[in-house]
Amino acid sequence: MATDQIPYSETNYYTKLILDYLEEKKDLQKFYNRFPKPENFKAQIEEKRQNYDHGIRKDLVEVLRKQYSDLKVTSAVSDNLDLLQSDKTFTVVTGHQLNLFTGPLYFLYKIVSTINLTVRLKKEYSEYDFVPVYWMATEDHDFEEINFFNLNGKKFKWNNADVRAGNAAVGSLSTSGLEDVFKLFAAEIGGGANADYLKELFEHAYLKHTNLTDATRYIANELFGEQGLVILAAGTPDLKKHFRDYIKNEFAEQSSHKYSSSTAGEFEELGYNVQVNPREINLFYLTDEFRERIIKQDDNFYVHGTEISCTRQELFGEVDKHPERFSPNVMMRPLYQEVILPNLCYIGGGGELAYWLELKEYFKSQKITFPMLLLRNSALLQSVKQDEKRRKLNISLSELFLKQHELINRKVRQISNINIDLSGQKEHLKEQFKNMYDLAEKTDPSFLGAVKAQEVKQLKGLDNLEKRLLRAQKRKLKDEVERIASLQNELFPNRGLQERQTNFSEYYAEYGQELIDTLLEELNPLDANFKIITFGKE
Template structure:
């Protein structure tokens, strides 16, 4: 399996914050605990072991055993759930929304990064056990964001008729209405053993499970149970009970707002974009019908835009104690909740996710919760041998492949053209001539300086215009090469974006079957700080 890679900095798709993190810039070190190097996990293990209680482990195992009661899973996953009861077992976690049929391809890369890191940790620290965890974002209520997936350039959209879609947690939503999506998917995915597997996977997940939580758990379990993946739905009363002390602090002291606001200001002061802005209270009130913000006003507490739901301080405290499952952390508090209920060492996520984690370290310190190691998930470009051969025949480097299309085409046209379309020497010569005219104007009449400058600008623009016209003419002349370049890049970068953010795993599974997953498992190193390019032998259908 041929594989290549390029530095993230050469892809033009990652923020300065993430690139500086990968470069271990000194200014960023105060925003995280330990950098994700294999030797640093020893200290992380010791710190988490000292801070994570046996009681929390017991509750976690009880909840997982209940959630897996009716799930046909692997011996590896069952062993991992049992192992979590031991003080020598730790987790590596990634989280993801309940996207329809997993959504974008990077869902797979997140989980494989998590699985592979646990394997590397076991090899380095054999006296401990490490469990890969997929945290299902069952409490998220952004239905529009999770209601579709793309396959072969086509969008497959779930048009739910439930009134509560977009109002309450997506995990509660019924899977009704997905028969039509299944029919369209079945027609598009094709025929063959692997296509049949995918059809059966979709049908069983979404047409034979009653809600999106159960459907997503089934899907992820079917794809990754052989690797011991443990799937957690944290919307559970027993788990939420463990979080009550932190929820109290949020409601009555608003610690997260104070700490993360200051950290966000510090990051902004370094020139980084802020990923999330904390609210004064970062908890939602959650029922099966709605998920809305809790707000405080004049000493009383309300559900946003629901004046009929109101509590005094004492009433809200009683509600929290009796129904902790109704209190749902938002993006600011969810990471703290995760680290409270899991013996977690490392969170694996994309660039946007890590960006908001950087805002949270002071908040974790204030709550005396161990801050996890943060690891950027693997990113991959999948290509066929035929596509690789086309790229090489067009003399396009891997780095050039990541350029914006107009930049790539302009660069290649200039390179393959039989005439020179670079007017830089002429521009420099023109500037030299005008420098002499500036000197002459200085000696005679300085009022002519403006006129000289205007004439220089006009003539430089004229040269640029001629250069563009010539380039355009050469593009027409080299139309065949331009078309081939555009077609190849469009195949590998759908809609001008990273493949992993557009395509669905099924497109590649239909071509390569289980080999698609096993090859990724084999070739992705979660501690490798490069963008991976993997070449599969079978051509796209």
């Protein structure tokens, strides 16, 4: 097993915003408190310690113990639940949707990054304790985002879902209908000890639990319980009650819209794309049957798509009695998380960090400490055989990440026995036309247009000739072209990053527990480079 790495900037898969954030560009520094360096955590710990309501810890631990009551609780998890009662314990959090069969590979990378950061922080600040937390997105209702996974190039989809799935929170969805998906998975994954473990894992998760929340909690606990991962479903009344004042503030002041909108405007002025545009009210009304937006019209409030309406006084009474019925969206969920958890750092993907960076002023208005933001680890997994193919084809690691036509064109030019790069001829032609422009200027300036047209025509002719030569060489070098395309298609399914496409089962079936052990060993969340991990022995 070997690990290489390249800078994120060389992958061509990260936005300017994220690359500038990683470089700590000056223009972005106003949108966060502290960059996640080991030495910066001391100040973050002290600020959170003073700002956090430690009285919430009792309810937090009681809720967690109830949620773990039907699970096999490892000593590491049990110890972490005990530690959360102490005001010297802090969390590192990642969040993720309840993707079917865990969804794409980066589910693992998020959690491993979170676990590894807590280990690193304990070494740096031994007087404190740090607990890794996986925040389950149980209240999301975008079923189409989570009802499928890809395995061995095939898409497996949950078609027989609860009929309410279109607008119900996914965490409450019944696992009924997943028997058919499991049968297809079991047939595809095949036999062997590793495959048998996966079948047992997913069968127990989806066929012996009644809803998607419990099923996902079981899987995450089985995979990472030994590392002490704490898994939280935060939609309970005992936790939501601590968010009542912020819910009321949202209805009264629309603070999340006010402060994040101004930040979004600043992002646009700096040339960055805005990840999320906030609504006027960033809360949903949540029941067992639906999760729908709350809209303010004049002095009354309405639940979109329903006949539910109420006055402000009635609404606030509902918040007091049933805070669990008010579900924050993407702009308010981060605040809820930081209110109820003694958290130092949020670990997420590029898209997540992009919307978190919109929220600092909103947090400031609510007097809640803004967490550090850390880009999760990313990795490309390959076999020794695939790496040998890459070397034989003389493809560098960074070239692997090129668009396929760019990669093939570059390699064809490199291995051709004739020069099919006509850039020299084009430059020579441009020099010749400079003289033509001088001649036309001195004789009759009206000829300048004709000279320009002729230059464009001849340059276009050279472009066409170059393309024809390149196509001819591709045909001549057909075997090499096919080998290049085949290798890249293996490593970048659907022409995208492997981690965003492929389910971890594909690699676990091959490597077993070595897969997770290797990720825990090799992924360093404070190392801002894209990892290439090679499994097997040379």
